Amino acid sequence: MLRRVRRAHPPLALLAGGGLASVLVLVPITYIVVRATDRGWQTFADTVWRQRTLELLVRSVGLAVVVTTASVVIGVAAAWLVTSSDLPGRRFWRVALAMPLALPSYIAAWAWIGWRPDLVGFDGAAIVLTSISYPYVYLPVLGALGRADPALADVARSCGRGPWWVFVRVTLRQVRIAAVGGALLVMLYVLSEFAAVSIMRYESLTKVIYSSYRASFDRTPAAALGCVLVAATMVPLWFAVRFSGSGRVARVGAGSTRTAATVELRRLRWPITGCVAALLGFSLGVPAWNLVRWTGRGSSTTTWNDVAEATATTLGLAAAAAAAAVIIAIPIGLLSARYAGRCARAVTALAYAGHALPGIVVALSLVFFGIRYANAIYQRTPMLVGAYVVIFLSLAIGAIHGSIAQAPPILDEVARSSGRRQVTVWFSVTLRLAAPGIGTAAALVFIATSKELPATLLLRPIGTDTLATQLWSRTDAVNYAAAAPYACVLVLIACIPTALLTRASVTRS
């Protein structure tokens, strides 16, 4: 049946919502450039074309490439093992392997450096970041393997191809887009990562941007380096768009899905199980063990009042950011799910661009913007919440768009024919059906905000401390034991919703 392309004009309310979100995202992107070139292009060029800048860029990109490569290998292998092999305890591993996603990078870094202080520098940063970012590849590949058509592999086998050939030519091809998407996330994440590299004392662009902002009154270098960082994040984005390709991997034609036959690991079964256990030990075991160890030592010196206060602040900010992001994401979700067109695509693309922007750059440009134009809210809660929304809006849009798209549009039409106005229909039917997605969106933003560090450091109201900033200031002072209670509470806050979300996504796939 020929499906009609919807050419209906989106209602003004939605366009206004989308416009507001675009402005919110556009301000930091443009303002960082404005601020960097404030003193003329010459000063800008001088900062950018220094050898030091190139060195920093190489260090940041080098780390990103190593971590991304390792994450892709680990993520794809792990996803394949838990879906397609006879690995013992696959159900357990399937959920457990995704859990490092809940771990804030600086807690992992804190745990590693507390255990092995000699790991300072590139090695430590690479190990820590790989141990927590491989799930960005693992989860989408897991989903792709679940959706892949097992008949293709069966046909290839029956045409006389060996299992290794099938893995390389059929299975890998089916998960390619998912893996590239995950790799992109890892790359962007590592490039913009600030906390773990700082704790690991690895001089990267982000760390130097922060210290140059803190160290001097001349903030042009910080802004200029911010531009370099943004430019660096554009490269992997371009590659991902260019090479993810449009090759068809979905099932073509009808037919019932079957579960794929599992590949027998035979002699390698137990050694591989050992490797998977070791992976989990590195990514979850080390932080967990350190959490317990340092908490034991640190509890005597802890001011529990401060912990309680920081917890309350964190929860409040995270809730505010989640609410704001959801409210802004709903019109964009409606726009792109129901009125797909240029306008909706542009707004969504902008929101994703906001996610690709390093948190430190967003924070920096909001600082400049706030000092000059928005003094009333500079270093106040609304501006901090605004920064969170810019950085995490795409998380909310993704979840909300998906769930609205799943609610059949025919229900909207039936409801309208029943005499209800469009806006009433959105509230009484569309959003009601999309409620699970809206919940997921709120949870995702909540978790991300409660862990966020660089924007919080730069934009928090004076005297306000979150769990993350408290922990950071203590690790900065090499006071690992005192950081432990904050780390414990943060992990607890982030773990519970993450476990729920992971379970939901794993069951779905």
Added chain:
Amino acid sequence: MSDIIIEHVSKSYAGRPPVRALEGVDLTIPHGSIVAVLGRSGCGKTTLLRTIAGFERPDAGTIWFGRDEVASNRRMVAPERRRVGIVPQEGALFPHLDVAANVAFALRNRRSRESRDRVGQLLESVGLAGHERRRPHELSGGQQQRVALARALASHPAILLLDEPFTALDINLRAQLRADVVAIVRNEGATAMIVSHDPAEAMSMADTVAVMRAGRLVQTGSGEDLYRRPVDHETAVMLGEVTEISGHGNGHRATTPLGDIDIDVDGSVSGPLRLVFRPEQIVFDEGVRANGVITGIQFHGSDVVVTVRLGPDSVRARWPIGDGRPHRERWLVGDAVGLRAAGRPVLVRRDLRDH
């Protein structure tokens, strides 16, 4: 009376080239009648339905609900203000509401006694009394469509629009539901338009059938008229199976392997013709001298479809086997049989291209 009148309605969608979904459609749906729009996928019938409901704006033309102009180049009444009841293809109950709340969705004062009475009465008439508290996923496909019908009828709509409402159901359920829907709609005195690609559905349910092709209405009339007097070959095929016999025109008659046959044509004809019949018009007659040879027999339950080589043609004939005798005792492949044509051909083709 509030007839639904569609005048010269056109609509196209942007694209390369633009898709012309409706081209100058004229259709009147008299108050209290059921009209079926019959056409293949992509012929524009769903666009017509959506234009009446108010989800699409016509590029040109006017739609009247009685005296109210609901769509024209001056006015576009919003869907929620047209009083239209929609029964979509499938799965269109609100999953978060129970059956009673679904039916009451279009009612103004949902808690009032009148509303509750109306819901009860409608559920009674669709045969689902006592299912008020059920959730949509607890109902079978047929029951879901009954609830959707009750929901669409609840607020006494000016027109009820049914968009292929039975295609998702299995074949046994379909016939029963068709008859029930007609009875319920008549009982409510509602005006209805049903969109379908199934000729049996259109002909059995509607007072008037309108055949649509490439955005145009090619023929409108009663189901029987269209079946017996289609305007062209495509319409003939759209409404049911056909079979062709070649003949030679001779004034108002044609000479064929089945003898001389009267034909309806404008003026007199001569030269080669093809006579289009319905398979049930090719009758087996023991009194006729053998003129064909059976080349294939398909058993269809109440009848058999027999392929017969008849001179230069291979024709398909549908013969009833109502007397209970196994068909093999009467006809076998290779038998010579005597055939005759019952009634006039539904169409005479003078363009002798193969189709």
